[in-house]
Amino acid sequence: MSEQSQSFSTDKAPEPVGAYPHARKVGNLLFLSGVGPRKPGTKEIPGVTLNEAGEITAYDVAVQTQSVIDNIRIILEASGSSLEQVVDVQVFLTNMKDDFPIFNKVYADTFAPIGATRTTIEVGALPTPIAVEFKVIATV
Structure with a gap:
């Protein structure tokens, strides 16, 4: 990794579900990997009810969206940035028709x-x- 590039991970945020860091700084830009609503240090997903087979039986996109924002805040701060320094957000929703108005609020x-x-897909x-995940670019 070059002197201009640095990866960040923090145990205060949910553990990544794959082989990637929470964030990577290149120059004065910070690129966050996809961030979901899972609670740090657990497998619990705020706003999601699962049956015994692990299938979603109910979810609250407002609770999930707020949890994603909280996780992003944690990662940004651990990486030397803040929410106020976010320049671009990509949002992934699994149900645009029903969830977009609630998520958007x-x-x-x-x-x-x-x-x-912002781009919402x-x-x-x-x-x-x-039901929701964000990918964020911020300045440092």
């Missing part, structure tokens, strides 16, 4: 004052039983 409470750019599934 929770998102706006935090990000509207920041003015970050509907996906068929995410790697864990979640």
Whole structure:
């Protein structure tokens, strides 16, 4: 890894579900890996009810969205940045039709004052039983 590039991981955020760091700094930019709503240090997913087979029986996208934002805050701060330094957000939703208005309200409470750019995409599934995931770029 070059002197200009540095990876960050923190045990205060949920453990990545794959072989990647929480974030990588290149120059004055910080690129976060996809961040979901899982609670740090556990497998618990706020706002998700699973049956015994591990299938989603109910979920609350507002609770999940707030949990994602909380996890992003933790990762940014551990990497020397902050929510106020976010410049771009990619959002992945598994149900755009039903979840977008609720997600958008929770998102706006935090990000509207920041003015970050955003792209929101509907996906068929995410790697864990979640309804929302963010990918973030911030300055350091």
